[in-house]
Amino acid sequence: MPVEIDIARVAHLARIALTPEELETYSAQLLDILEHAERVQALPTEGVEPTSHPLAMVNGFRPDEIGPCLDPESFLSQAPDTEDSRFRVPRIL
């Protein structure tokens, strides 16, 4: 499979504001890495199930009990901006 990267789209999906020069550098580096990654495509994997996780995951249940929670001030004090016990952000649109 020929590798092509629309690097500006990838950077947008990742929400990282990069300059045109940075985009060019990363594009070249990603192509290099993906060339190596293509090795995995050479391996016959027909009928092989994917492994997403080392453990056989099952839902973990616990009793629904009231316990101690973080004091809101403990994390609000670490936020860049807050107002009335809420995280404050710039305009949305």
Next chain:
Amino acid sequence: MSDLADLTITEAGKRLRSGDITSVDLLDAVTRRASVTESHLHAFLTLDGEGARASAERADADLAKGTDHGPLHGIPVALKDNMCTIGVETTASSKILKGWKPPYDGTAVARLKAAGAVITGKTNLDEFAMGSSTENSAFGETRNPWSTDHVPGGSSGGSAAAAAVGSAFGSFGSDTGGSVRQPAALCGVVGMKPTYGLVSRYGLIAFASSLDQIGPFSRSVEDSVALLGATAGWDRYDATSIKGPVPNFGGSLTTGVQGLKIGIVKELMGEGIDPQVLAATIAVADKLTDAGAHVVEISMPSTEYALSAYYLIAPAECSANLARFDGVRFGHRSTVEGTTEDMMAHSRAEGFGPEVVRRILLGTYALSAGYYDAFYGQAQKVRTLVRNDFTSAYAQVDVLISPTSPTTAFRIGERAVDPIAMYYSDVCTIPSNLSGDPAISVPIGLDDEGLPIGFQIMAPALGEEVMYQVAAAVERLVEFDQRPALATSEVAPV
């Protein structure tokens, strides 16, 4: 060795309990050592002198009352700076988290405190644990205690250097693709990655959640058992932590290897492995044979694809995990004018270093529509093949052995410009992360430049007891007792 900072945890514990020394004495010894070595090494990002002294005094008071919290009681240890510590700055070596003080302790941290350990500070790492040299830190690199022109390995390079040089009695790192074992090898200390799910990841800043595990560094195998023991066990706050009894890690430390079947991994004993590392590994395998083990060659053909699969899986998971750093709830916020979305994109661009950006972009690409099956999906199938290789290997042998790192420590800057050369540093360690099995690196000697060589022992899931059994035997067989020249309080600070 007359300096307290050079004692093992076991030796220090004995002297504490005999009343010969106090925890404050131990803290003073590592603080004195750090005051000499830090200007050479930069192993620490934060030294919490005040907090550590309070803990040491409490440990001494408890012991005086007859309350003994176990093997780590009163022992100064250091933590990688991606482990959340309440009220103590935790940055993951990233500008994006500079100044952040977690509102809670991670579970491993809380358990160490409950075990009486004295947390002395937070150690340097490659930003968000992404790297193999500790050069990718936003706050400057860490240097190798054996030669300050060389890297300490990574990503947990600060913790490895601190344990090696005696500015901590033991330390913790996190291992996603070898980030504990590889720096342990390069710094001449013991470093282990537990079975996935044995140590809670709650409060460990996530890199690749299906691979990350917290693991200890120490100057002896016995100390490694004590450090792991204090952190292991089910945690309600980590949905992936293993429920069930914790193995008796140290139950067979003195048993030896008579009758054990040991597989040497063929694919990790050839091309790309430095000849001196290879020779040292073979010499130890021969010693194990002489000690009564049956050492056989085992082929694991998927090994050569594991690295490529890892460098799709880990970035994919990282791109999802690092989405949380958006300048809203914590960390750096850009002052660039615009919408919230602009603020997020600029905060991330300003806050993340190049290796982190590279991996987020790679992961985003590998997960994006049209490429998912070709890259991420295929990598997950390779992960299955790696697991299958381990399963069939462990049907034939008790443990597997290999070098930990293909080379000894490389020079600072040598691989920094070539991401792929850097990635190759993890070729021997990555398979155990993909399979979720435990593995350990034990120092076995020095190369002709005086740089340490590490020997890896891999075991099946929850096979820590047999892994430590072989590690302890190797430790006795090679009697590696050299220390870096910096590990003396006589050296002048620069």
